[in-house]
Amino acid sequence: MLPMARKQGSHSDITGPKVHQAALRLIAQHGYAAVSMRQIAAEVGVQVGALYNYTSDKQSLLYDLMHSHMRDLLDAVAATDMSGDPVTRLRAFTCFHIRYHLPRSDNVFVSYMELRNLSPDNFTAVEAMRRDYENILEQILRDGEAEGVFSVADTRVSTMALIAMLTGLSHWYREDGRLGMDKIEAIYWDLVRKAVMA
Amino acid sequence: MLPMARKQGSHSDITGPKVHQAALRLIAQHGYAAVSMRQIAAEVGVQVGALYNYTSDKQSLLYDLMHSHMRDLLDAVAATDMSGDPVTRLRAFTCFHIRYHLPRSDNVFVSYMELRNLSPDNFTAVEAMRRDYENILEQILRDGEAEGVFSVADTRVSTMALIAMLTGLSHWYREDGRLGMDKIEAIYWDLVRKAVMA
DNA sequence: TTTTCAAATGAACAGTTGTTCAGTTACATG
DNA sequence: CATGTAACTGAACAACTGTTCATTTGAAAA
Known part of the structure; x- marks a missing residue:
């Protein structure tokens, strides 16, 4: 599967909450300073830059x-x-x-x-x-x-x-x-x- | 004052405890992941490399x-x-x-x-x-x-x-x-x- | 005074950090 | 079908990360 700039059925309404959920889980587990934006992005299934559409x-x-x-x-x-x-x-x-x-x-x-x-x-x-x-x-x-x-x-x-x-x-x-x-x-x-x- | 590789009256017995004190204070304040070895070294009044004589x-x-x-x-x-x-x-x-x-x-x-x-x-x-x-x-x-x-x-x-x-x-x-x-x-x-x- | 060596420097290493942005994609609208 | 655009990519940026090490220093031992 080739990388896509926009996936099927993927909207702001879906990715936005996902970002917060991923951040919450990872920060609870490892701590704010120990979690990178790239880790959060990976958990969401997205590249780093995309996070900055939501924060x-x-x-x-x-x-x-x-x-x-x-x-x-x-x-x-x-x-x-x-x-x-x-x-x-x-x-x-x-x-x-x-x-x-x-x-x-x-x-x-x-x-x-x-x-x-x-x-x-x-x-x-x-x-x-x-x-x-x-x-x-x-x-x-x-x-x-x-x-x-x-x-x-x-x-x-x-x-x-x-x-x-x-x-x-x-x-x-x-x-x-x-x-x-x-x-x-x-x-x-x-x-x-x-x-x-x- | 020029930089010195060894300061007057500075021994392992003095710097060692200082490293632990500085680390304790900084980690308590900012958290382990948020504190860098360079910050600890600066608080001790020493360069980073010197810390590795003590840990x-x-x-x-x-x-x-x-x-x-x-x-x-x-x-x-x-x-x-x-x-x-x-x-x-x-x-x-x-x-x-x-x-x-x-x-x-x-x-x-x-x-x-x-x-x-x-x-x-x-x-x-x-x-x-x-x-x-x-x-x-x-x-x-x-x-x-x-x-x-x-x-x-x-x-x-x-x-x-x-x-x-x-x-x-x-x-x-x-x-x-x-x-x-x-x-x-x-x-x-x-x-x-x-x-x-x- | 000369020798010795623990203690510290400072530069370098490869990898990671948060953040930006021009470009690409696929969906919704016309 | 053509067009607009929200959503995302991928690459780049400068700054910072932990760790190593050849080199330098200065105080104590000889």
């Missing part, structure tokens, strides 16, 4: 991955029912976090590990969104403390501690492992609840 | 950093008093972890983020040491469960959750921040204790 440069590609992940995360959490008393809300947040993150380990990995490879402006933007997400949990803890149902030594630190605990799960969880998502959810909810309960 | 290649340099960190960690934890009932031991482990890791944020960062840049053999070696460290905590939890003083839904998962919570601290703690190490220690011990107590 202005490598940095923007990384930013797009991280920014869209955070946007989707914030949209999803906003669409989740978080009403009720603080304990119910904490449970809803915990379960949401686990169920949203576990099937998206590549996204989590990239958004966690590649922060330092963002340009200063891009870093600020992504960091603000991460902070927005953390604040949702922090507010739940504050409300629970105000009602006297939660009791933690420091709300902000406890927020960070719980987020770290929950996010760490994505780093070692394997879908084909010993425990299913329901079990995991129960175990983590048990730890979270007890840790903050008055 | 056989870049990969070995990374492995040395990670392996020696894990070795020091395991030595330090072994030298710490972990006797007594499970609650006392859990407290000792929690405080040890925090006090050991907080002043070594560069080491923690590198040992956490650069695992995927290790060659397969080096990865296996470092991973085994990490597992040894985790097992210390896991054994404390098991003993506590056997005595009925702890109660967790799954010991292994709880171990990973607590380690993630504790290690996450190193990612955001700033020495000049709002809270000193004593306060932090108290806050985390509170969370850990409550999370696993029966």
